[in-house]
Amino acid sequence: MSRIEKPADSDPARNALRTGKPTLKTIAEITGLAITTVSRALGNAPQISETTRRRVHEVAAEIGYLPDRAAQRLKTGRTNVVSVLLDPHEEILGFGTSIMHGLARALQGTAYHLIVTPNFLDGSNVDAVNYIIRNGMADGLIFSRTEPFDPRVRLLLENGFPFVTHGRTEFSIPHAFVDYDNFAFAYAATRRLIVKGRRKVTIILPPRRLTFYQHMLHGFMTAVREAGAAYEIPEALDLDSPADMIRDYVRRRSAEPDPPDGFACPGEVSALATITGMSDRGLSLGGEYDIVAKQTSRLLSQIQPKVETIYEDLTAAGEAMGRLLLKRIGGEPIEDLTILQSPQLSFPTP
Amino acid sequence: MSRIEKPADSDPARNALRTGKPTLKTIAEITGLAITTVSRALGNAPQISETTRRRVHEVAAEIGYLPDRAAQRLKTGRTNVVSVLLDPHEEILGFGTSIMHGLARALQGTAYHLIVTPNFLDGSNVDAVNYIIRNGMADGLIFSRTEPFDPRVRLLLENGFPFVTHGRTEFSIPHAFVDYDNFAFAYAATRRLIVKGRRKVTIILPPRRLTFYQHMLHGFMTAVREAGAAYEIPEALDLDSPADMIRDYVRRRSAEPDPPDGFACPGEVSALATITGMSDRGLSLGGEYDIVAKQTSRLLSQIQPKVETIYEDLTAAGEAMGRLLLKRIGGEPIEDLTILQSPQLSFPTP
DNA sequence: GAGCCAATTTAAAACGTTGTAAATTTGCGG
DNA sequence: CCGCAAATTTACAACGTTTTAAATTGGCTC
Incomplete structure (x- = not known):
């Protein structure tokens, strides 16, 4: 545990400041630990001693370390991204706004980023879904305005891709949804x-x-x-x-x-x-x-x-969808991942 | 150029199908070329012979190769992402819609993705900008509703981060903008x-x-x-x-x-x-x-x-902003990166 | 102090891509 | 058919992270 033999010269820290990007390596050099250990400590892995865990967290906070999402994504295959498919029709008059508000709230504090994929790109919504699946652009998908046999839903079901819809379908295979009654x-x-x-x-x-x-x-x-x-x-x-x-x-x-x-x-x-x-x-x-x-x-x-x-409280719907999606990504079974909102008499208090 | 000695066994192709993710390696194995060569060929590098260039493109198209954005990003440091900062106030009644429509059009056909960062996250817009800069979440930024000495603009200027605003400021250092008169x-x-x-x-x-x-x-x-x-x-x-x-x-x-x-x-x-x-x-x-x-x-x-x-043609504004931003990211000087839209008498024909 | 188990740390490989530098092939004059 | 430059291709090392498997340490018992 002696951290003196490696002089921990100020190079790494200064270097991190210069390039503006502290990495695991930076922390490793400062603490004199191995990169692996630092990674573990930050991930709160069980086999790390409490002392080093704390020290690593301290240093990380001090130099403002943030994990490189590209590297994480490359390594793990997870994107830590949730994507919302916006349909032109629902954008007027703040539909997108309210739903996204709720989504953002649900994702608050998690590692997930919220990304809006505007549908304008070109073709149908299905193309966008296909693109997201094949390119691994997100870990989960959210969209609305479902049809009874929605081709997007079919595609996602076939690929086992996590998603939550706003609106129901009539497929025999169940899927996660939030809908208004x-x-x-x-x-x-x-x-x-x-x-x-x-x-x-x-x-x-x-x-x-x-x-x-x-x-x-x-x-x-x-x-x-x-x-x-x-x-x-x-x-x-x-x-x-x-x-x-x-x-x-x-x-x-x-x-x-x-x-x-x-x-x-x-x-x-x-x-x-x-x-x-x-x-x-x-x-x-x-x-x-x-x-x-x-x-x-x-x-x-x-x-x-x-x-x-x-x-219709779309913010609540968005928040619910976000939470369901996180569970779905986490691998929870579909059952209990469906919600039917009842109409409300007064404006929801935020 | 004989591609027979390596039996080009169907493993890689089948493998790519199974995992759903063809990579440079897949193409390399199919064509019998080296990964580097394939990368070059796809990037249309000058020192690649026309024949292999064509062949590689063919195979890539055939197996539906798409470069892994995470890997590219990790390697090059470029994200190929343009981010729009949405302010709650401009989201009602389709401001976001129109601008994003234009942006999407400008980015069409480029390698750039459009990502909407809703501002709801928590704090001020400045935090979001700061986060994007420090995390390298995008190569360029677009936002609106500028103040004369807008702190977001100041921050971006200080960091030399490419951006285009919708609205002018009064900083002495010029920056790219699109504004309505x-x-x-x-x-x-x-x-x-x-x-x-x-x-x-x-x-x-x-x-x-x-x-x-x-x-x-x-x-x-x-x-x-x-x-x-x-x-x-x-x-x-x-x-x-x-x-x-x-x-x-x-x-x-x-x-x-x-x-x-x-x-x-x-x-x-x-x-x-x-x-x-x-x-x-x-x-x-x-x-x-x-x-x-x-x-x-x-x-x-x-x-x-x-x-x-x-x-006020916000779609045109969005498209202009997109184009300016691409130029800016490409390193073009600020001059001529400013546009002032004149009021229009009739609804813009799309 | 040898031996052994658990606790803790580590080195090395990998994800898919690109840049550098070196290797191989080709064309061609002699 | 040698030599040499130009043309083309290649191996290798990164980027920052996580994972696997192995190494080191410490604490104990005997």
């Missing part, structure tokens, strides 16, 4: 409109290919049937339609016979577009018609307090 | 309101600490003074204020004596909030008051076509 949302929203005495309700549904289209439709229809209420469902329109298309549709429809006067809007943009379309006809929110909207940011209720909203 | 925007917007015959104009300014606060103020004041128009500037409010605060302010102010009837809104959220605040008082856009807004997405004009808008 859109059935419950649609049911509650429609119910509220009916209870308010609205004559005829309608809903703007997600694109048909997405899994939650069915959930949403089912919730809406259940509420409608229970109450024996009148309803209609716009065919040429979905949640991804541009705002002007939604606005124009609402405006046009409201001038035709027997228009709906209760709108379930599972998105803030669609709610705003609906308001504008109706007010173009001189119809006023809360007067001639009502809206119950799903709200994922504070924006809508801030601007238009008269819109009734039901919250 | 906010003076021109504010001037034009105010001018339009005055020309429309508005009695009293106002503007919602950015937070004081940001560089473009001055530009914006200056443009507004220039138009006001030229025309000798009446004006006012809300003190307790800025572009980052929550929408309800802006809405409430507008509503309150419009009930007091001598309220403004021309609003320059350098942001879409502030424009929406203003509309709501005014319509709560029964005042109608284009009638009792007008708005000229800065528009960075298609959302606002889709929902409210009556708002006059002046466009």
Whole structure:
């Protein structure tokens, strides 16, 4: 344990300062230990004596050592990276923001970095997934807007690559997911409109290919049937339609016979577009018609307090997804790696 | 060039398939060349014969070789990564989206990956910059919302780290930037309101600490003074204020004596909030008051076509920033690495 | 103090790539 | 067919880390 025979000359330390990059070697030279030992000590390996463990940690902290991620990655094959696949559609109005907020929180304090892979690259989302798998760009993947037989999910399952989706699928093999109970949302929203005495309700549904289209439709229809209420469902329109298309549709429809006067809007943009379309006809929110909207940011209720909203806490979803993914990467079995969020009545307190 | 003596047994290829990861070694074994040669050939080094160069490329393509980024990074010290620092404030309503779209386009076809470092991590943006520099997490950095003496810029300049900002600073040392001519925007917007015959104009300014606060103020004041128009500037409010605060302010102010009837809104959220605040008082856009807004997405004009808008093409800005950064990383001098975008009258065609 | 086990430390190899320097082949004049 | 330069290919050593297997130390018993 004598650390005097090696003069521990100040070269390494000074050197580390000059090149700005202390490595295990630097610490080894300073402490007079072997590189292996230093590595072990920092990794809190069991066979290292408490004294050296402490000393190594001290020195490491002192010279500001940070492990070289490239080297770790090369050696271990693990990237310590979690990647989020962002779909253009979910980026508007801060979907990405909230989810990523939660993810960042879940990854806080772990060795994992969060990397956003924007989907714009070129082709479909599947290409991006393929690229990430084959290039070993990440240890785990997170994405949303699943389809019942989502090709990304299939690809990941086939390759045994850890992932968590936001949204369910209908594969027989289970996988980790976090989802919002859109059935419950649609049911509650429609119910509220009916209870308010609205004559005829309608809903703007997600694109048909997405899994939650069915959930949403089912919730809406259940509420409608229970109450024996009148309803209609716009065919040429979905949640991804541009705002002007939604606005124009609402405006046009409201001038035709027997228009709906209760709108379930599972998105803030669609709610705003609906308001504008109706007010173009001189119809006023809360007067001639009502809206119950799903709200994922504070924006809508801030601007238009008269819109009734039901919250989806995307930050919580992100945090949950992050935690599930870490477990999944750690090799935990899929069971219990699924979460269904219930709709919330008030804005989540951060 | 005979490639028969080494039986080129199918082991390496099969092996590569099994582990899923062809390396230089795999190609070397298949072609019977040395690893170094393969590396050279793929790098299109001059001293490689055309025949082997071609052959190596063929094989590489065939087995789907992709260089291991971790190894490259470890060896060369270059990460081939460009990082975007996202500030929470710019993420709402797709700022991040548009800029990243442009960035992705600029990086298309290069070896560079785009990585988004969300700022939520914990502390200030400066910490994130520091972390990236010290950890060598990227070869270049992009961020926005600069202050006149932005600490991030100072840090990066001190370390000679390549970066491009969205927004200018007042440092004496020049640096690469892309900025929007906010003076021109504010001037034009105010001018339009005055020309429309508005009695009293106002503007919602950015937070004081940001560089473009001055530009914006200056443009507004220039138009006001030229025309000798009446004006006012809300003190307790800025572009980052929550929408309800802006809405409430507008509503309150419009009930007091001598309220403004021309609003320059350098942001879409502030424009929406203003509309709501005014319509709560029964005042109608284009009638009792007008708005000229800065528009960075298609959302606002889709929902409210009556708002006059002046466009800022953030996608183009992103693309420009990407290109500048690549040049900067390549060691080009700063001169000519600055771009000032002019306001645009119509939505940019993609 | 020899012998032995456990505790602790170490040397050496490897991950996949690139840079340096040296080796091999080729072409060509004599 | 030798010699010699140019053209082409090669071996070897890194980059910083972890892993495997081996070496060293210390503490004990006899």
